[in-house]
Amino acid sequence: MNVTPAGMIGSLPIASPLSGVQPTTNGGMFGNVVEKFIQDTNNQQLQADLSVQRLATGESDSVHETMLALAKADLSLRVFMEVRNKVIDAYQEVMRMQM
Amino acid sequence: MGFDTSLSAFNISASGLTAERLRMEVVANNIANAEVTRTPEGGPYRRKDVVFEAVLHPDKPGARAGQSSGLGGVRTVGVIDDSSELPKRHSPGHPDADADGFVTMPNVNLPIEMVNLITTTRAYEANLKAAQSFVDMNQQALSIVRG
Numbered sequence: 001m002n003v004t005p006a007g008m009i010g011s012l013p014i015a016s017p018l019s020g021v022q023p024t025t026n027g028g029m030f031g032n033v034v035e036k037f038i039q040d041t042n043n044q045q046l047q048a049d050l051s052v053q054r055l056a057t058g059e060s061d062s063v064h065e066t067m068l069a070l071a072k073a074d075l076s077l078r079v080f081m082e083v084r085n086k087v088i089d090a091y092q093e094v095m096r097m098q099m
Numbered sequence: 100m101g102f103d104t105s106l107s108a109f110n111i112s113a114s115g116l117t118a119e120r121l122r123m124e125v126v127a128n129n130i131a132n133a134e135v136t137r138t139p140e141g142g143p144y145r146r147k148d149v150v151f152e153a154v155l156h157p158d159k160p161g162a163r164a165g166q167s168s169g170l171g172g173v174r175t176v177g178v179i180d181d182s183s184e185l186p187k188r189h190s191p192g193h194p195d196a197d198a199d200g201f202v203t204m205p206n207v208n209l210p211i212e213m214v215n216l217i218t219t220t221r222a223y224e225a226n227l228k229a230a231q232s233f234v235d236m237n238q239q240a241l242s243i244v245r246g
Contacts, residue, residue, distance in 0.1 A: 036101070037101075039101075040101035040102050041102070043101070043102075044102055062116075062117060062120065064113065064116040064117070064120070064227070065113055065116075065117070068109050068112065068113045068116075068230060071109065071230070071234055072102065072106050072109055075102075075106065075234060075237050075238075076102045076106070078237075078238070078241055079102075079237075079241065082241050082244050082245070083244075085244075086244050
């Protein structure tokens with residue numbers, strides 16, 4: 001019977017959409033992507049905050065712009081949460097893997 | 100960048116809402132001034148109308164990549180005067196009456212303004228509905244990962 005040695009696994013091509021892209025030194029690719037994502041989400045929250053402030057102080061008089069800014073912030077946060085949940089799910093799935 | 104490109108439909112709806120709001124202001128101003136015979140420019144009030152213009156960003160980075168359409172919604176060009184003829188009303192006791200006792204009145208036609216009012220309200224509603232549908236679409240897309 002011919003058994004494939006475990007060492008062969010290392011030679012299998014590992015699917016990576018980022019192959020060919022060199023990870024940067026500080027934090028790596030994924031870290032940068034997450035950081036940018038968080039920044040984007042945070043920016044939407046800050047914009048919504050500013051918009052509410054402008055409405056409250058009378059600087060702006062359009063209710064709909066404030067409401068749309070709030071909806072945007074809400075939506076971006078939801079997207080972020082879904083992605084976060086999915087990433088954590090994937091991480092836990094990997095951690096549960098039998099060695 | 101980021102969410103601003105993916106949520107660009109919001110900005111389009113927002114521009115529509117802003118435009119309709121301005122139209123509402125103009126209609127309200129027309130109704131409020133329907134009997135005004137004196138203005139800073141002299142003469143009776145002239146009915147105002149708004150002119151809108153489509154906004155396009157064909158050179159936006161997302162427009163080529165197919166992420167964003169490059170559509171920018173609507174923009175107000177300006178508020179213009181209705182140059183139609185001003186009606187005259189016989190009212191000799193009026194301080195603005197001419198030698199024959201006729202007063203030049205604003206060319207505001209109340210039934211027309213009422214129709215404009217309804218059209219504006221409905222257009223505002225339609226823009227709002229577009230924004231709400233966009234939220235619904237995105238939330239439905241989020242349900243993909245929820246499984």
